Amino acid sequence: MSETAVFDTRNIVLLGHTGSGKTTLVDALAYKMGINDRLGSVDDGTSVSDYTDEERERKTSIYCSSFNAEHNSNGSVTHIFYTDTPGYADFYGQVVAAASVSDAALIVVDAHSGIQVGSNRGWKLCEKEGKARGIVITGLDRENTDAAAALQKIQDTWGVRCVPVNLPAEDGTIIDVLGKNVPDDLAAQVEEIKGSLVELAAETDDTLIEKFLSGEELSAQEVSAGLRKAVATGGLVPVFFCAPLKDQGLEQLLDGVSRLLPSPAEVDRKDDDGKSIDAAADGPLAGLVWRSVNDPFIGQLTFVRIFGGTLKGDGETFNVTKGAKERLGACLSINGKNQDNVAAATPGQIVALAKLKHTGVNDVICAAGAEIHLASIAFPSPVTSFSVRAKSKADDDKIGTALHRLTEEDPTIRIEHNNETREMVLSGLGEVHLEVAVDKMRKRSHVEVLLDTPKVPYRETVTATGEGHYRHRKQSGGRGQYGEVYLRVEPRDPSEEEWFVNAIVGGVIPGNFMPAVQKGLVEGLQRGAVAGYPVMNMKVTVYDGSYHDVDSSEIAFKIAASRALREGMSKAKPVLLEPIMKVDVSIPDQFLGDINGDLNHKRGRILGMGSDVGLQVIQAEVPLSELFRYGAELRSITGGQGSFTMEYSRYDVVPPNLTAKIVAEAEKHKED
Ligand SMILES: Nc1nc2c(ncn2[C@@H]2O[C@H](COP(=O)(O)OP(=O)(O)OP(=O)(O)O)[C@@H](O)[C@H]2O)c(=O)[nH]1
Numbered sequence: 001m002s003e004t005a006v007f008d009t010r011n012i013v014l015l016g017h018t019g020s021g022k023t024t025l026v027d028a029l030a031y032k033m034g035i036n037d038r039l040g041s042v043d044d045g046t047s048v049s050d051y052t053d054e055e056r057e058r059k060t061s062i063y064c065s066s067f068n069a070e071h072n073s074n075g076s077v078t079h080i081f082y083t084d085t086p087g088y089a090d091f092y093g094q095v096v097a098a099a100s101v102s103d104a105a106l107i108v109v110d111a112h113s114g115i116q117v118g119s120n121r122g123w124k125l126c127e128k129e130g131k132a133r134g135i136v137i138t139g140l141d142r143e144n145t146d147a148a149a150a151l152q153k154i155q156d157t158w159g160v161r162c163v164p165v166n167l168p169a170e171d172g173t174i175i176d177v178l179g180k181n182v183p184d185d186l187a188a189q190v191e192e193i194k195g196s197l198v199e200l201a202a203e204t205d206d207t208l209i210e211k212f213l214s215g216e217e218l219s220a221q222e223v224s225a226g227l228r229k230a231v232a233t234g235g236l237v238p239v240f241f242c243a244p245l246k247d248q249g250l251e252q253l254l255d256g257v258s259r260l261l262p263s264p265a266e267v268d269r270k271d272d273d274g275k276s277i278d279a280a281a282d283g284p285l286a287g288l289v290w291r292s293v294n295d296p297f298i299g300q301l302t303f304v305r306i307f308g309g310t311l312k313g314d315g316e317t318f319n320v321t322k323g324a325k326e327r328l329g330a331c332l333s334i335n336g337k338n339q340d341n342v343a344a345a346t347p348g349q350i351v352a353l354a355k356l357k358h359t360g361v362n363d364v365i366c367a368a369g370a371e372i373h374l375a376s377i378a379f380p381s382p383v384t385s386f387s388v389r390a391k392s393k394a395d396d397d398k399i400g401t402a403l404h405r406l407t408e409e410d411p412t413i414r415i416e417h418n419n420e421t422r423e424m425v426l427s428g429l430g431e432v433h434l435e436v437a438v439d440k441m442r443k444r445s446h447v448e449v450l451l452d453t454p455k456v457p458y459r460e461t462v463t464a465t466g467e468g469h470y471r472h473r474k475q476s477g478g479r480g481q482y483g484e485v486y487l488r489v490e491p492r493d494p495s496e497e498e499w500f501v502n503a504i505v506g507g508v509i510p511g512n513f514m515p516a517v518q519k520g521l522v523e524g525l526q527r528g529a530v531a532g533y534p535v536m537n538m539k540v541t542v543y544d545g546s547y548h549d550v551d552s553s554e555i556a557f558k559i560a561a562s563r564a565l566r567e568g569m570s571k572a573k574p575v576l577l578e579p580i581m582k583v584d585v586s587i588p589d590q591f592l593g594d595i596n597g598d599l600n601h602k603r604g605r606i607l608g609m610g611s612d613v614g615l616q617v618i619q620a621e622v623p624l625s626e627l628f629r630y631g632a633e634l635r636s637i638t639g640g641q642g643s644f645t646m647e648y649s650r651y652d653v654v655p656p657n658l659t660a661k662i663v664a665e666a667e668k669h670k671e672d
């Protein structure tokens with residue numbers, strides 16, 4: 001990897017639906033650019049990008065793979081970095097990370113299938129981040145493809161700013177719209193497209209538009225500079241056609257990336273204080289860690305994108321997020337699974353650092369004393385959870401470490417010990433995501449686990465006022481025990497902070513026993529009166545009681561308070577509460593009826609509907625207990641075209657018929 005000027009560097013992410021042909025395109029590019037000496041293939045397991053066992057087994061991308069090589073376009077050399085991402089929804093966390101650290105995107109659309117959920121997701125991500133992008137219509141060699149129809153659909157959905165910069169000719173070759181040698185049958189279409197491109201180029205600059213409107217011809221340099229600007233500002237989305245397996249359109253695509261997509265210096269990246277980062281090799285160092293993997297041979301590999309300054313491979317750097325110095329072992333240029341030592345990395349580049357001790361995903365590296373803070377990558381929150389336990393007792397000790405390693409590498413995996421349900425809960429973006437993770441853990445850490453539906457963390461509360469009383473008295477020789485508590489429980493609004501009211505007057509319970517009373521209540525609140533779940537949103541007022549000069553003790557008052565609480569609760573119409581999630585379900589029109597029906601069946605409440613880049617979005621509130629398998633269910637109803645996000649909203653009352661079942665279940669476990 002030689003040193004390239006920042007202006008001649010490109011950093012591109014490939015986005016698209018699963019199976020749209022991203023990896024096939026990457027294999028063809030890697031071959032064309034001399035990264036691989038033969039054409040790799042996903043289908044026969046030789047892809048340079050899908051090289052892990054998990055990917056080769058499933059013939060689909062699971063992890064990001066980054067590549068870089070130089071491209072020579074008519075004597076001008078561009079160093080292109082590109083990252084292949086998985087299209088399958090369960091691995092979307094990887095996509096978000098790779099997109100965050102890229103300067104532009106190529107959205108890959110298969111000519112036969114057209115725009116699919118995954119491609120639309122990629123488009124929306126670019127819209128959200130204001131990222132410059134191009135579209136690659138690939139797979140032109142597949143049977144029954146209609147390139148013109150695919151383009152039309154793209155323009156209908158994503159707008160007329162999607163303009164082709166090359167076109168497929170009758171003979172299977174791809175011709176450059178702005179180039180020479182246009183075949184006669186395409187001449188009229190090319191003239192029209194050229195006209196739109198020149199107009200878009202002119203619109204980026206006041207002088208150019210004046211020139212254009214007065215009928216003067218723009219020079220080739222003016223058009224080219226205008227087009228670059230139009231792409232950078234989102235006014236133009238260039239569309240490239242290609243047939244990677246036939247080596248058609250690849251050269252034009254690489255030329256297009258070099259000529260049209262922005263360099264790191266043309267993307268205004270801000271730090272956390274809103275200050276623009278100086279994307280110069282001699283500026284202050286700023287790098288963001290976006291990926292961390294445990295390589296079987298090298299050990300920890302930390303992927304960094306450099307935004308400003310130069311990272312020297314042999315020195316020391318500063319992790320500003322952790323406030324720790326890091327000694328650098330090696331700075332590696334990455335091409336799929338291959339790594340090469342490099343002396344330094346400059347803005348726009350992606351490199352991997354070996355054996356870092358303190359640095360993980362979303363950490364920022366810079367020079368000590370010249371601290372820069374960058375916005376973290378906003379990884380999607382988990383939507384699927386399983387309870388997890390070691391298959392054999394012998395692995396009980398190892399499971400914690402093994403799971404922790406998974407979360408270090410994948411920020412969309414969470415592991416949580418739920419004290420309420422006494423379960424370890426593994427959460428991720430879908431069942432396949434977690435299956436792959438668990439499989440990896442089995443192979444790497446030799447820990448086998450069992451996954452199960454997690455228990456729901458129910459809660460309890462009261463819906464009325466209830467009085468409770470208990471006198472704890474024991475006289476069995478020696479010193480006795482005595483404490484008496486009267487209390488009242490009532491519903492408490494969550495906004496009201498204080499749950500405990502001491503209304504004792506005249507010292508009927510001496511002040512020194514009140515902490516014990518409160519302790520008894522806190523313990524009592526852990527196990528409610530309905531099914532033994534923790535109690536929330538309840539106020540307890542202790543208003544009377546009695547004591548004995550000799551026999552009263554802390555333990556006696558603790559017991560009295562806890563028993564009085566139980567009585568008070570059972571008289572205050574207690575109910576069971578369940579977690580309710582706010583869910584956004586995105587689906588194509590035709591599934592609206594089915595999905596609404598299914599949400600109703602799941603006791604969901606529809607809050608509203610909207611549309612978002614050609615998809616319907618249903619907002620609903622649904623009980624968590626109904627959602628553990630929703631990812632798979634939604635996929636099966638919509639043939640993979642639906643997706644959803646969920647977040648905790650609130651607790652709400654469980655309907656009586658279900659309460660009876662949950663109580664019976666809790667009773668059964670008590671007997672166990
Ligand atoms: N004939 C033909 N087949 C293609 C082309 N591109 C991809 N395919 C086939 O389509 C299937 C999926 O291609 P991939 O390149 O793995 O698709 P992807 O976008 O990387 O999919 P994910 O990794 O799941 O996101 C494979 O069987 C490829 O051989 C193409 O241009 N022509």
Ligand SMILES: [Mg+2]
Nearest residue numbers: 022023060061
């Ligand atoms: Mg792939």
